[in-house]
Amino acid sequence: MLFLALEDEILACRQALAAAQGLPALLRQIELAWHLRQRNCSEAQSLAHQARAGLRECGEATQPCAHARLLLVEGELAVLHGDTAAGQAAAQAALAGFQALRDNDGVCDAYLLLAHLYRSIGRPLARQQVFADAAAHAQDPLRKRFAEINMAIADVYADVKAARQIWRLRMPASIDGLHPGLQSGVAFFWGILTEMEGQLPQAIVWWESAHQASLASGQLQRAIIAAGNQSYAYLHLQAYPEALAASSRALTLARPNAWPETLGAALMRNAEVLSGLQRHAQARPLLQEGLQLQSALKSSYNYAITLGAWCRNCLALNDAATALAAAQELEQSAKQLGAPQLLYDALCCQARAQLMLQELEAAHACILRATSAPQGRVLDQIAAWQLQAQTSLALLHDAGQALHCLEQALAISRQAGQSHAPPELLAALQQAYLQQGRTADAAQSAQLLAAALAARHDEVTQQRADALHAAHLLQRRQVSAL
Numbered sequence: 001m002l003f004l005a006l007e008d009e010i011l012a013c014r015q016a017l018a019a020a021q022g023l024p025a026l027l028r029q030i031e032l033a034w035h036l037r038q039r040n041c042s043e044a045q046s047l048a049h050q051a052r053a054g055l056r057e058c059g060e061a062t063q064p065c066a067h068a069r070l071l072l073v074e075g076e077l078a079v080l081h082g083d084t085a086a087g088q089a090a091a092q093a094a095l096a097g098f099q100a101l102r103d104n105d106g107v108c109d110a111y112l113l114l115a116h117l118y119r120s121i122g123r124p125l126a127r128q129q130v131f132a133d134a135a136a137h138a139q140d141p142l143r144k145r146f147a148e149i150n151m152a153i154a155d156v157y158a159d160v161k162a163a164r165q166i167w168r169l170r171m172p173a174s175i176d177g178l179h180p181g182l183q184s185g186v187a188f189f190w191g192i193l194t195e196m197e198g199q200l201p202q203a204i205v206w207w208e209s210a211h212q213a214s215l216a217s218g219q220l221q222r223a224i225i226a227a228g229n230q231s232y233a234y235l236h237l238q239a240y241p242e243a244l245a246a247s248s249r250a251l252t253l254a255r256p257n258a259w260p261e262t263l264g265a266a267l268m269r270n271a272e273v274l275s276g277l278q279r280h281a282q283a284r285p286l287l288q289e290g291l292q293l294q295s296a297l298k299s300s301y302n303y304a305i306t307l308g309a310w311c312r313n314c315l316a317l318n319d320a321a322t323a324l325a326a327a328q329e330l331e332q333s334a335k336q337l338g339a340p341q342l343l344y345d346a347l348c349c350q351a352r353a354q355l356m357l358q359e360l361e362a363a364h365a366c367i368l369r370a371t372s373a374p375q376g377r378v379l380d381q382i383a384a385w386q387l388q389a390q391t392s393l394a395l396l397h398d399a400g401q402a403l404h405c406l407e408q409a410l411a412i413s414r415q416a417g418q419s420h421a422p423p424e425l426l427a428a429l430q431q432a433y434l435q436q437g438r439t440a441d442a443a444q445s446a447q448l449l450a451a452a453l454a455a456r457h458d459e460v461t462q463q464r465a466d467a468l469h470a471a472h473l474l475q476r477r478q479v480s481a482l
Contacts (some may be wrong), residue, residue: 001069001105003143004181004217005035023063026054030066033073038220041077041257048073065106068097072109079117080221082260082296087117108138112147120261122299122337128154142179149185153192160196175209183213184222191229200233207233207246221262224250228269235276243273261302264290268306271313280316287313304333304342311349320356327353344370344380351387355394364391371408382425385409389428403432423452 002009013035017028033047051070060067075090091113098106111134118127131151138144152171155163167189175183191206207230214223227250234243247270254266267290271283287310294303307330314323327349334342347370354363370384389405392398406429413421426449433442 001031001034001109003105003109003140004146004179004219006180006216010035010039023058026051026058027063027066029054030070030073034069035218037073037076038080039218041080041259044073045077048077064097065101065103068094068101068103068106068110071097072106072113075113076116079113079120080257080259080262082120082294084117084121084297087113087120091117104137104139105143108134108140108143108147111137112143112150115150120297120300120302122301122304124154124158124301124337128158142181145182146185149182149189153185153189156189156192156196160193164193164197175213179217180213181217181219184210184217184219184226187213188222188226191226195229195233200237203233204230204237220253220257221259224253224262224266227253228266231269231273235273238276240273240277243276244270247273258293260293261297261300264294264297264306265302267293268309271309275309275313275316280313283313284317298333299336301337301339304330304337304339307333308342308345308349311346311353315349315352315356318356320353324350324353324357344384348380348384348387351384351391355387355390360391360395364388364395367391371405381412382409382422385412386425386428389432399432399435403429403436406432421448421452423449426452 005013010032013028013032017025017032020028029047029051033044033051036044036047048070051066052074055063055067055070071090071094075087075094078084078090079087091110094113095107095110098104098110111130114130115127115134118124118130128151131147131154135144135147135151138147149171152163152167155166171189172178172186175186178186187206187210191203191210194200194206195203207226210226211223211230214220214226227246231243231247231250234240234246247266250266251263251270254263257263267286271286271290274280274283274286287306290306291303291310294300294306297303307326311323311326311330314320314326327346331343331346331350334340334346347366351363351367351370354360354366367384367388371381371388385405385408389402389409392401392405406425409425410421410429413425426445430442430445430449433439433445
């Protein structure tokens with residue numbers, strides 16, 4: 001059975017189905033459903049229903065390979081629509097069937113479906129193992145390389161530095177000449193790697209390549225995620241029109257099928273852009289819809305990320321009670337997922353909400369837990385120490401301790417090699433030094449603040465130029481393709 005079939009191959013399959021009758025027609029139905037499971041979900045479902053009825057008539061046991069392949073189609077459709085229990089049952093039954101047949105490529109496909117499922121139910125370690133199992137069993141070079149590339153992508157999410165060291169020489173630096181299914185994976189790998197390393201203009205170009213190659217190879221879910229990730233990169237370059245265009249493209253592709261996890265991710269990306277534009281009230285219903293869609297997938301990583309975005313939205317709109325409840329739920333999700341960064345975010349959001357609600361003791365205890373386990377991003381660690389300074393003043397009335405917290409935040413900034421500390425931190429330090437009568441330190445903080453504000457202006461200007469340059473490169477590529 002072909003893997004990641006292209007348009008001309010699907011057209012040939014349609015023509016063969018139209019000319020076939022009886023059992024050959026049934027087998028062609030299953031083959032076409034396999035190729036269309038993400039390209040045309042509704043048609044794939046219709047073909048799968050017809051094929052299942054046909055298999056029951058002739059006896060499923062008489063066509064074990066066709067039965068196992070149809071189980072894969074039914075399983076993937078179930079996972080896409082959020083029915084993970086049915087998806088897991090189908091994937092495991094298909095795996096057993098292909099193992100009994102000694103069909104190693106079928107075994108590989110079953111493991112790849114399990115990897116898809118484990119992403120939806122928040123089992124990252126199991127997902128990594130089944131990618132390795134898929135690569136080990138595949139006889140088809142395309143399948144084997146696809147599984148290896150997805151292992152690399154999962155490694156990046158787990159540890160970006162280690163992944164670069166392991167995969168930098170094994171991953172092509174160019175996607176030219178590769179099958180579109182592999183182009184999609186390679187571009188996705190470089191997209192997530194460059195994004196996590198802060199090389200956002202390069203990430204934007206890689207995400208576009210991943211998006212286009214995913215569409216060409218029938219990987220609609222990955223195409224939507226790539227467009228959403230491109231939106232994230234534009235957003236953090238403060239290129240808001242481009243970010244909104246990319247997130248809208250993801251949402252437009254995700255709406256028709258309404259796959260809960262995929263549509264939820266697209267809604268979240270759109271909401272993030274609106275929040276970046278300070279349109280928090282408009283972002284709110286998108287996040288509510290995303291959470292509702294994923295209500296049956298609360299163990300998934302994507303649900304937890306959406307929950308974090310919802311927390312921040314509630315805080316921005318001064319809805320502290322809702323933010324607190326969401327942050328407490330996020331803390332439990334983060335613990336179940338074994339995701340320290342999400343746990344850090346949950347604790348910081350909880351402390352902010354508790355400060356707004358004047359629950360000072362709870363806020364102080366919560367932020368102490370965060371600052372004692374510095375696993376967050378540098379800016380998040382700095383913000384957490386600033387929060388601890390606030391709780392030290394509000395609860396303990398200890399200006400000296402508050403100043404110590406701010407100095408700790410400044411030390412973190414310097415240890416991270418930041419040329420300038422965040423202006424908000426320097427402004428808080430200046431005020432704290434003045435309150436302690438340390439005028440010389442306050443004057444030095446004022447000088448640093450002026451330099452940081454000037455640098456931020458230059459940085460924003462450069463980021464905007466970088467984003468526009470990336471957009472220009474994409475336009476040139478598209479014109480050349482035409």
